[in-house]
Amino acid sequence: MRKYRSTPGGFTIIEVMIVLTIAGLILLIVFLAVPALQRNARNSQRKAGIASLLGAIDEYISNNNGPLPQVCSPTSTSNQVTWGASPAVPAQANVGYYNQGCWSGFASGGAGSIKLYNVIELGDQGPLNGSSSQDFADVVMRAQCSLSTPGAATVGSAKEVAVLYELESGSGFKPMCQNS
Numbered sequence: 001m002r003k004y005r006s007t008p009g010g011f012t013i014i015e016v017m018i019v020l021t022i023a024g025l026i027l028l029i030v031f032l033a034v035p036a037l038q039r040n041a042r043n044s045q046r047k048a049g050i051a052s053l054l055g056a057i058d059e060y061i062s063n064n065n066g067p068l069p070q071v072c073s074p075t076s077t078s079n080q081v082t083w084g085a086s087p088a089v090p091a092q093a094n095v096g097y098y099n100q101g102c103w104s105g106f107a108s109g110g111a112g113s114i115k116l117y118n119v120i121e122l123g124d125q126g127p128l129n130g131s132s133s134q135d136f137a138d139v140v141m142r143a144q145c146s147l148s149t150p151g152a153a154t155v156g157s158a159k160e161v162a163v164l165y166e167l168e169s170g171s172g173f174k175p176m177c178q179n180s
Contacts, residue, residue: 039168049096050137050163054180056083056093057139057161063089068141068159072102095137138164144179151175 060069060083069083075092081102084090140163144156152175153162161180166173 036170039170043167045096046137046165046167049094050165050178052093052095053081053137053139053163054161054178056081056091057180059091060084060088061159063091066159068161072139074102136165140164145177151177153177 057069061067064084067088069088069091071083071085073082073085074080075082079096080092080094082090082092139161140153141161142156142158143153143162144160145162146152146154151164151166153164156162163178163180165176165178167176168174
């Protein structure tokens with residue numbers, strides 16, 4: 001008489017469930033990580049645009065022996081702005097993530113001594129210059145970042161510049177300020 005050996009021919013239901021659970025956990029981690037990675041990439045682009053803006057203002061000040069630029073204008077190339085106008089030596093900034101555009105007005109406080117340029121604003125995040133708009137950069141001339149209020153500027157010296165902007169966080173937008 002012949003003896004037959006039984007060999008397992010497949011996976012048990014428990015083995016299949018363990019594999020599916022592990023695959024589900026991996027997918028969950030990926031779906032949670034991707035938005036954070038995208039948010040970090042956008043924030044890096046925002047920071048690079050702000051650094052370029054401040055670099056162009058510093059270049060303008062250096063090229064023109066000290067005065068702050070009084071004119072900001074979009075260039076024909078997308079995502080660039082130009083500081084200064086003739087006869088001054090202008091300086092260009094590649095603002096990257098932001099759309100080009102320049103609007104000017106005056107900030108409150110300091111008895112009108114702070115000149116406010118709403119320099120660039122991303123148009124698809126809300127109405128331009130509106131309260132629901134999140135992607136913006138305000139260049140405040142003769143100002144410095146406030147030590148007591150995050151994302152705000154106070155009166156500074158005649159050659160100081162502060163840029164107000166917002167970065168995305170997990171729960172919305174966080175106000176930021178950067179000095180020149």
